[in-house]
Amino acid sequence: MIEGLILKLVNAFIENDLIAEIEKESYVYSLLCLIESWLTIGSILLIGFFVGKLFSTICFCFFFFTLRHRTGGFHFQTFKYCYISSLFLFGIICFICKIIENYNWVFLGLTFLSSLFTAILGTVNNPNIDMNEDELKAARSSSKWMLVLELLFIAFMQWMKISFDLIAYSCSGIILCTLLLIVAKLKEEVKV
Numbered sequence: 001m002i003e004g005l006i007l008k009l010v011n012a013f014i015e016n017d018l019i020a021e022i023e024k025e026s027y028v029y030s031l032l033c034l035i036e037s038w039l040t041i042g043s044i045l046l047i048g049f050f051v052g053k054l055f056s057t058i059c060f061c062f063f064f065f066t067l068r069h070r071t072g073g074f075h076f077q078t079f080k081y082c083y084i085s086s087l088f089l090f091g092i093i094c095f096i097c098k099i100i101e102n103y104n105w106v107f108l109g110l111t112f113l114s115s116l117f118t119a120i121l122g123t124v125n126n127p128n129i130d131m132n133e134d135e136l137k138a139a140r141s142s143s144k145w146m147l148v149l150e151l152l153f154i155a156f157m158q159w160m161k162i163s164f165d166l167i168a169y170s171c172s173g174i175i176l177c178t179l180l181l182i183v184a185k186l187k188e189e190v191k192v
Contacts, residue, residue, distance in 0.1 A: 006032050010024055010031070044086065048090075051094050056097070056166050056168070057169065059166050059170040059173070060090070068180070073126075073181045093169070107171040111171040114178035117181065121181045151174075154167055157170070
């Protein structure tokens with residue numbers, strides 16, 4: 001449905017000489033990725049708003065998506081499954097954060113373990129992305145630097161005694177990103 005609307009929009013751009021026919025595929029793909037990202041992030045933020053955790057959800061989105069962009073990980077073949085699973089996983093995160101909200105050490109310990117796995121795995125090369133060796137090396141370096149920055153920010157929030165709710169959601173972003181990396185490795189979805 002979304003792809004059909006984007007295709008009509010891009011065709012209208014071509015008919016009005018705003019873009020060249022040769023650029024059609026690039027524009028369709030780019031707009032599709034952009035709209036799907038906005039839809040997913042917007043829906044997650046809406047859930048966060050309805051459960052009374054909007055600021056915590058913003059922290060989760062920032063930590064998860066900035067790291068995920070650099071590390072890759074498991075991907076479904078269609079946006080529908082990706083979207084549904086993203087909302088489902090975020091619902092589980094909300095539930096887990098509520099259940100163990102008084103056990104700070106659990107989130108911090110899991111974040112430490114997740115960080116070790118992410119540092120070791122670095123970035124996985126999904127066949128759909130198909131990075132060359134230089135791109136993969138740059139992505140691995142970038143993912144490690146982003147991980148360090150996120151861990152320093154969590155340490156800073158802990159030191160400043162900021163609400164642990166924000167820290168738990170931030171830690172959950174790192175933990176989920178690592179789990180998706182591990183699933184990709186286990187399913188051998190990655191290209192070496």
